[in-house]
Amino acid sequence: MLSIAVVEDNDDLRAAILTALSGEGHHVVGFDCAEALAEHGRALRIDLVVVDLNLPGEDGISLTRRLRATDPDIGIIMMTARTRTDDKRIGYESGADIYLPKPVSLEELAAAILALSRRLRPMPAGPAGLTIDTGRLRLGGPEGTTPLSAPEAALLAAFARAQDHRLETWQIIEVLEQADRAPNRNALNVTISRLSAKLRQSGATSRPIRAIRNWGYQLCEPVILTF
Known part of the structure; x- marks a missing residue:
């Protein structure tokens, strides 16, 4: 089980993601902007962040850079409608582990989180x-x-x-x-x-x-x- 923060300003999509990931057994909290995560997420031990790029206020690229700088081991999955090669390059250079172009199915997101969890919570050998x-x-x-x-x-x-x-x-x-x-x-x-x-x-x-x-x-x- 991971502690996951979902930063997505679309209320319906955020609610759907929270429901799906909770059903996978994760502890999930949602925020509608980067500022809300900064304000309320400090008290949480977050393993992984799912972040949209087109956020009100601080955008997802800036948020990702800040998260990676303050917590090098955190998992970061970007979800965005930006699908150009340059956009993906910037996303990975800013610190994303996985870059998922929208629309993203909940099954694909769950599979990406499972893959990333092997680094975040490796199984004992x-x-x-x-x-x-x-x-x-x-x-x-x-x-x-x-x-x-x-x-x-x-x-x-x-x-x-x-x-x-x-x-x-x-x-x-x-x-x-x-x-x-x-x-x-x-x-x-x-x-x-x-x-x-x-x-x-x-x-x-x-x-x-x-x-x-x-x-x-x-x-x-x-x-x-x-x-």
Whole structure:
């Protein structure tokens, strides 16, 4: 979970982002201008700022430079309608980690935050991580060992091997079919739900597998494969 500040002067968009990121398990606060963040954000420990560039008063570029100067380790994601190459260059030079041209889907923003969180809150290496034993069908973690079914082990291994730990729905169905299960949509959802529960039981976070609407799912935990 991250502490996130959203600086966006569009009230409806800001409210939608706050709702979506709160649903991801983050602590989120919203501000309609840079000055409000400066006034009220001092008492908060903020890990990451999502900032619009076209703000009333101090603009997003100036705010980003100031944030980067005062807190070099903070995460900064820019969202803006400015899409020219020069605009992106200025955004990154001012200190942005990620530059997202508007319109930005909430799913894309959540994925960007997840990617950046690996730098902000790196997972501990070694025994504290999760381990999949595909031979013995076991999931190991800091809270203990949990047995897996063959489809669950196959699916978890596929997530671990996939780029960014993301699988499209058709890929998940293909994995389950190869594991001798003929899945329909309900069976797929049940498998994902049971696997999420077992990940939590072994010590994962509260939402170890995240749905990506109209696309597929993403494993949000680093795992190590053993055979």
